[in-house]
Amino acid sequence: MTIIRFHGGCHQIGMSCVEIDTKKSKILLDCGMNPSDNRLPSINPSDMDAVVVSHAHLDHCGAVPYFNFKKIYCTVPTVDLMYIVWKDISKLSKTYGEKDIKQAMESIETLNYREEKKITKDISMKLYDAGHILGSSSIYLDVDGKKVLYTGDINEIETKTLRPADTDIDEIDTLIIESTYGSPMDIKPARKVLEKQLVDEISKTIEKGGKVIIPVFAVGRAQEIMAIISNYMRSGLLKNVPVYVDGSLIHATGVYLSYSEWLNPKIRNGLENRINPFGDVKKANRQIIDKEDSCIVISTSGMVQGGPVLQYLKLLKDPKNKIILTGYQAEDTLGRQLEEGAKEITPFKNKLPINGEVVKIEFSAHGDYNSLIRYLKKIPKPKKVFVMHGERYQALSLAMTIWKNFKIPSTAPTVGSVLPLF
Ligand SMILES: [Zn+2]
Ligand SMILES: [Zn+2]
Incomplete structure (x- = not known):
């Protein structure tokens, strides 16, 4: 048997x-x-x-x-x-x-x-x-x-x-x-609805001159979010602001690009027409982001537990800025604390007040x-x-x-x- x-x-x-x-x-x-x-x-x-x-x-x-x-x-x-x-x-x-x-x-x-x-x-x-x-x-x-x-x-x-x-x-x-x-x-909104929510949330912050932080996992969700943002920017439905990335999602996106024949054929077609499906993104660091006006920062880790995203959390001291959580946040993670409305969190040694908006849109x-x-x-x-x-x-x-x-x-x-x- x-x-x-x-x-x-x-x-x-x-x-x-x-x-x-x-x-x-x-x-x-x-x-x-x-x-x-x-x-x-x-x-x-x-x-x-x-x-x-x-x-x-x-x-x-x-x-x-x-x-x-x-x-x-x-x-x-x-x-x-x-x-x-x-x-x-x-x-x-x-x-x-x-x-x-x-x-x-x-x-x-x-x-x-x-x-x-x-x-x-x-x-x-x-x-x-x-x-x-x-x-x-x-x-x-x-x-x-x-x-x-x-x-x-x-x-x-x-x-x-x-x-x-x-x-x-x-x-x-x-x-x-x-x-x-x-x-x-466990019935989730349609993909299109989620995409629209994401773009609306980003737009609202950009209009106020704010910055948007999007924590993601390196493989999968990161590329999906990047593809959505770049799509909406190309079609003019989302204002063209600089998009920055940080963490191992940069390597993972490189892998996605090098195996385009394994992806949705639309990605391949885009590449044939010289369109980068993940948009014209730049590598982020704290100094650059501090100097920028409105921008989007996509970084690991997805549950805000370790990874370079921690360095960008200081942006949330400013009520103009926003963090968009894109997936499930496990217990005992900073992501979960943010999701539950914490007024301050401790990403490093010191307490950090959270004045910016926290939004969750689950892209599974x-x-x-x-x-x-x-x-x-x-x-x-x-x-x-x-x-x-x-x-x-x-x-x-x-x-x-x-x-x-x-x-x-x-x-x-x-x-x-x-x-x-x-
Ligand atoms: Zn999996
Ligand atoms: Zn799994």
């Missing part, structure tokens, strides 16, 4: 790690790190024939260099983005160093979407476009004739930078699906509840479903919906669960 072991990413978002254990082989799907406390999954790497990484987010790839795996499979752009993520982790947490990163890089074998590859005696695989960030994939396995789809993080709608997730997938016996927005309460790289349901309707009907990568309520709620509405046996396993895969 083939079994599945859940090492992480159950009833939570973070540390995704699933083991497929057949009579002849053992592989891992993702090997992430917990973003809030840098925890790693407990596994024995020497047991594993291979690890397949769905995409270059920390909660899916962050632990890989720590374990010295024999073989790592992922898409080509994922390698370049993972390198940036791993470097950031080694700098911030010291979980592993340059030698471990180099060793991991040397064990990677890359695949294109839909390219078939035999990875162990009884497992072959294919990667499908997951529509979530550059190079992100859903992992499709043939385990001795039976088929498994591990969705990874998915987005079923088209965004400025990416194509929607692939759904023209062959038959599926077992589905392992994410549930970030797995409850019927995940499909919302309706999008997950559409995805489930589009792919072939599986015989069994495991729900992971969601907070407990979301995971349980999606599992229940799949039972009730799709009539498919479905569970949201907890960490440490060992279950029959088929």
Whole structure:
């Protein structure tokens, strides 16, 4: 019997790690790190024939260099983005160093979407476009004739930078699906509405002669926000003010540009017509920004916890300026304190009064509840479903919906669960 072991990413978002254990082989799907406390999954790497990484987010790839795996499979752009993520982790947490990163890089074998590859005696695989960030994939396995789809993080709608997730997938016996927005309460405004909100908020501040700070994660959201701003500026719907960037998003955007054929074809067309999809941005520093009049500063980290964005928070002493939070803000982060209306925060040693406006517009790289349901309707009907990568309520709620509405046996396993895969 083939079994599945859940090492992480159950009833939570973070540390995704699933083991497929057949009579002849053992592989891992993702090997992430917990973003809030840098925890790693407990596994024995020497047991594993291979690890397949769905995409270059920390909660899916962050632990890989720590374990010295024999073989790592992922898409080509994922390698370049993972390198940036791993470097950031080694700098911030010291979980592993340059030698471990180099060793991991040397064990990677890359695949294109839909390219078939035999990875162990009884497992072959294919990667499908997951529509979530550059190079992100859903992992499709043939385990001795039976088929498994591990969705990874998915987005079923088209965004400025990416194509929607692939759904023209062959038959599926077992589905392992994410549930970030797995409850019927998780219905988000349409993309266009969010874009308009962002542009309106920026415009209001610019009209007053203020500056806008936008904290972002380096990979995914940063490029999406840059593409939206540059689009609206080109069309004249947003006033042309200088846009500055800071942090590892600069490298990540370079990677996006160098793999334009993996992105939304509109990006490629733009480039052919000499349009930089991410706009004419400049590298920021404190002195430049202080001297500027109205401008936009986009910088890491997304939850305002570390990263160069901290240096720009002083701008919020001035009520003319504004910070726009673009994603989920975890507990115990400065981002969360700002979101909850803190009148002062302590980014460094001294207290900083917050007089500027704080706005939150959530640009997720995940499909919302309706999008997950559409995805489930589009792919072939599986015989069994495991729900992971969601907070407990979301995971349980999606599992229940799949039972009730799709009539498919479905569970949201907890960490440490060992279950029959088929
Ligand atoms: Zn992700
Ligand atoms: Zn994730």
